Amino acid sequence: MPGKKKTQDESVPITKPTRKRKPLVVPTVTDAPACEAPTLLRTGEYDGSALLPLSIEEGAAEFQTLLGIGHTRTCDCPSSHLNCMSAKEWLKSQIGVWHFLYEKRDIRDKTLHPATFPIQLAAKVIELFTHRGELVLDPFVGSGTTLVAAEDLDRNAVGFDLKSEYVSLSRSRLQSNLFGHAQQIAIRDDALNIPKYLEPESVSLIWTSPPYANLLNRERHNKSRRDRKNDQYLKIEQYSQDPRDLGTMSLDDYSTAIGDIFEQLLPLLKPHGHCVINVPDMWWENQRITIHVSLIEELRRRGYELRNTIIWDRTNIVNAIGIFGWPSNYITMGVTFEYLLDFWKP
Numbered sequence: 574m575p576g577k578k579k580t581q582d583e584s585v586p587i588t589k590p591t592r593k594r595k596p597l598v599v600p601t602v603t604d605a606p607a608c609e610a611p612t613l614l615r616t617g618e619y620d621g622s623a624l625l626p627l628s629i630e631e632g633a634a635e636f637q638t639l640l641g642i643g644h645t646r647t648c649d650c651p652s653s654h655l656n657c658m659s660a661k662e663w664l665k666s667q668i669g670v671w672h673f674l675y676e677k678r679d680i681r682d683k684t685l686h687p688a689t690f691p692i693q694l695a696a697k698v699i700e701l702f703t704h705r706g707e708l709v710l711d712p713f714v715g716s717g718t719t720l721v722a723a724e725d726l727d728r729n730a731v732g733f734d735l736k737s738e739y740v741s742l743s744r745s746r747l748q749s750n751l752f753g754h755a756q757q758i759a760i761r762d763d764a765l766n767i768p769k770y771l772e773p774e775s776v777s778l779i780w781t782s783p784p785y786a787n788l789l790n791r792e793r794h795n796k797s798r799r800d801r802k803n804d805q806y807l808k809i810e811q812y813s814q815d816p817r818d819l820g821t822m823s824l825d826d827y828s829t830a831i832g833d834i835f836e837q838l839l840p841l842l843k844p845h846g847h848c849v850i851n852v853p854d855m856w857w858e859n860q861r862i863t864i865h866v867s868l869i870e871e872l873r874r875r876g877y878e879l880r881n882t883i884i885w886d887r888t889n890i891v892n893a894i895g896i897f898g899w900p901s902n903y904i905t906m907g908v909t910f911e912y913l914l915d916f917w918k919p
């Protein structure tokens with residue numbers, strides 16, 4: 574424009590001093606597996622571990638005896654690798670919010686078991702923290718989802734539950750132990766007795782969803798359940814009334830009892846073996862019960878170190894939620910997310 578004084582921005586080209594850029598070092602991320610697939614052994618050929626039944630109850634020869642189950646790698650990954658993942662798979666796993674879908678094999682009928690997680694979730698945790706042939710322990714196995722995922726992934730696995738029905742259900746979801754290399758076993762026993770079955774430093778991963786104190790031990794009055802004429806309305810989603818069942822205990826007794834169990838499990842873990850626990854928080858008489866905080870504090874007291882907090886975002890699998898607290902009391906719905914607390918043995 575005539576007469577208008579040009580600003581520096583308009584008139585003077587700003588020339589930045591040319592600085593030589595350092596070449597950016599991009600790590601090569603390939604999809605190549607870290608190790609070769611294992612050769613599956615034929616029926617009857619085992620790596621020295623005993624051939625074990627699919628389930629064990631009181632009265633069986635194996636009840637409360639050392640199992641001699643396999644726990645060493647059958648892959649040929651470099652010894653420093655945490656798992657059999659390729660760099661690309663590892664990269665994707667670094668995202669701290671996880672989503673899963675249920676598949677046909679998943680148990681969603683709450684009359685069979687009131688609190689199951691998807692096979693895909695168990696599989697992701699197992700793939701992250703173990704190699705093929707290693708040993709996974711689920712101290713509260715319920716319907717056996719951990720065992721199913723371990724079977725799919727050729728990992729040895731042992732799961733414990735107090736209830737005979739759940740041990741039978743777990744067993745019914747497994748193929749026979751005769752074909753792959755790894756074995757999976759459901760045992761009816763108190764989680765406090767687990768050290769009777771497993772050798773020290775034989776477990777690579779403890780993975781579980783424990784009971785949540787006595788917070789489910791009450792009638793379900795949720796509006797959403799009522800509205801949907803849900804079978805669970807007024808149901809008590811409790812596993813049992815066995816006094817050893819952690820689901821019957823007050824929050825204080827529960828924290829101590831779960832701490833006692835996990836303290837005994839620590840010597841069974843390999844050094845730097847992971848222990849991943851799935852828990853939600855809950856509302857109880859308009860108070861937020863932070864189960865995940867109690868668990869973190871208790872496990873730290875018992876010698877575990879917290880490594881990661883992962884959110885299991887369940888919004889893709891929640892059908893409908895009722896309205897609570899409107900218009901004055903904001904309440905996030907527990908069903909929409911849960912915690913996955915990842916500890917390790919220091």
Ligand SMILES: C[S@@+](CC[C@H](N)C(=O)[O-])C[C@H]1O[C@@H](n2cnc3c(N)ncnc32)[C@H](O)[C@@H]1O
Nearest residue numbers: 689690713715716718734735763764812818819
């Ligand atoms: C949340 S459920 C586990 C569900 C499992 N994640 C699934 O997908 O089916 C917890 C289980 O712990 C069991 N349980 C409670 N106290 C126990 C104890 N002291 N020892 C062993 N199992 C116990 C209950 O019977 C229940 O099946």
